Amino acid sequence: MKVVPIFIKSFILTLISLSLYAQSSIKPVPNAIYNSLRAELGKKLFFEPMISKDGTISCASCHNLPGNGANSIQYSFGVDTQEGLINTPTVLNATFNFVQHFNGQAKTLQEQVLLPITNPLKMATTIKMVLSKLKNSKYKDEFERIYLDGLNEENFANAISEFEKALTTPNSKFDQFLRGETHLSRQELLGYKQFKSTGCINCHNGVNIGGGMYQKMGIFIKYKEAKKLNGRIDITKRERDKNVYKVPTLRNIAITAPYFHDGKIVTLKQAIRKMREHQLGITLRSKSIENIEAFLKTLTGETPKILQGMK
């Protein structure tokens, strides 16, 4: 076989890599840092249906709060009962993502806030309309009290993004384990070890256990989506970004079903199996799938402080 020398070369390089190889790690959720006055205003705006075109939906229509910060249906509905193109990602811990949106369209939370508002399938309105509506409401005074320059596009986005910064879920069982405050069960610990050894951790790491990079959906086996989407290629126009999406967070994964960007997968077990086939190119025994599932269930955190006391 002619490929032999190349293989040998690649093995040598691999060995070098192996000797340097270091496991990446998961870090506990830090304390949320936010401006509470602004966040409280943002909270009101988050639940305000007035923002949408016909006054029927608010941010919270798709991002259930208090709850999983997403919803339990495959695709969310915008104004005029239009179905969206992508499964609603959770707003919980979104502040730890390196970019926002499935395709990284928004670099910051503040940029992201404005996207669903102008999306014709979601709120289907314009920023100008939103601002003029807010100007004729009680919000005008509130903005003027909190912001020096009162109500404008930037401050509107800032208030909501400040609220989103508060939406972190600390003290999950796993975080407590990382801090040495509690013990994991045998199965959970085994799951964590298998999570690392099978390679899940290569993409799902850091504070948010994901949300730190882009990755192709379907590395080894092509992934068939429920609704055809292009991924990051829409933004970068590069061929290699076809079917590339932001790696989502695994925090609160047990309560944010359905899974994947198309919301096709309903159970966590299925999601793990699919991931391992399409992304890792391996076969796992169902025993280890159960273990990993048990580990993922320890990632559900506390309700954010700003939401405590709400029903």
Place this chain on the structure above:
Amino acid sequence: MKKYLILIPVLLVVISIIIFFLNKNMEIRKAETELSNLKELSYELKSAFDMHIDLIDNPEISVDNDRISKSIKTIDFMIENYLTTLNGLNYDRLYRISKIINEKKSNLTLIYEDIKTDKAVMHNSITWAINSYESYMKNKRSLSASDKRFMNYLFKAALNQSYKKMVRLNSTKYADSLNKHLKMIQTKQKSLKELKMALEKNSIIKDINQVILFSFNTSEALRVEVDALVQKLLIVSTLLLLFSLGIYARTIKALAQTTESKRELTEFTHALNNSAIVSKSDLKGNITEVNDKFCEISGYERDELIGKPHSIVRHPDMDSKVFEALWDDIKYGVPFQGIIKNRAKDGSAYYVNTTIIPLHDKKGKIDEYLSVRHDVTEFMKDKDS
């Protein structure tokens, strides 16, 4: 005091030159400070960027995405600041470099993402290889196997040779997996190599070096400019000083001459006044000046004479035709000479040999007459008798 007046304009010129120089010097100093700040900033960014690229490129911490994301944010912020500084300075070249850096910055953002993505996939396959190796070793019960044997194992397995005996796994599936992962490692290694090249190609170190070189050269040029300015100032000041000294010397000389002439004139006047009867008159013949001898011979006081016509001393014996002739001469600038009989205040007569010389003003026009007389009364009396 007057002789120093000439130095004032020269001093003013010198002062204005010095002020101009100081002003220019200040501008240059300011530019130099800006450039040296830029240089400092450049070195800072350079080392930060180097560290950042090491982090991106380092296989050991390649998958610590939080750290990488943080580093990307920091370096982007630094580059953003750097570009603002570059555009804030008024140099075309720096503006062009800032444009290039900006372009590279957006390229780099994509490259970072691709490296993260590819490394994760590669590490995943490597993880698989490690796991397979470990399970193989367990099955073989030979933990002392060398890397060479590991390679041999993978190599043989990839070639689909006797893998059944080697690993007690589902044979065909295992070979497929092995091929799949090896191919993936190979592809990603190739891709990472390309990305590394792209990373080098889009490295902003070269551009920062250019900025450093530019600021170095520019400050050097500024220093040369300052030197040239100092030189020019010295030359101009020296020339001016020499020039003013020359003028000063000439003025002093002229002044000395004037003093000498004045002294001479005074002496002459003194001599004349002591030897002759002198008077001056205006164009109409009115007395404007008389000397003591005039007063003495005419018997009038000086006050009585000044402003009076010369006819005050006219003797009735004198024919008016003599005077007409006299006027005819002097009006045209011809000096008149003749003996004139005059009458003193007490009525006595005296003779004077009179010379009337018209005096000219600067333009050459007659503006007064000077009369110089010598007493010839004795002589005339002798002649008469």
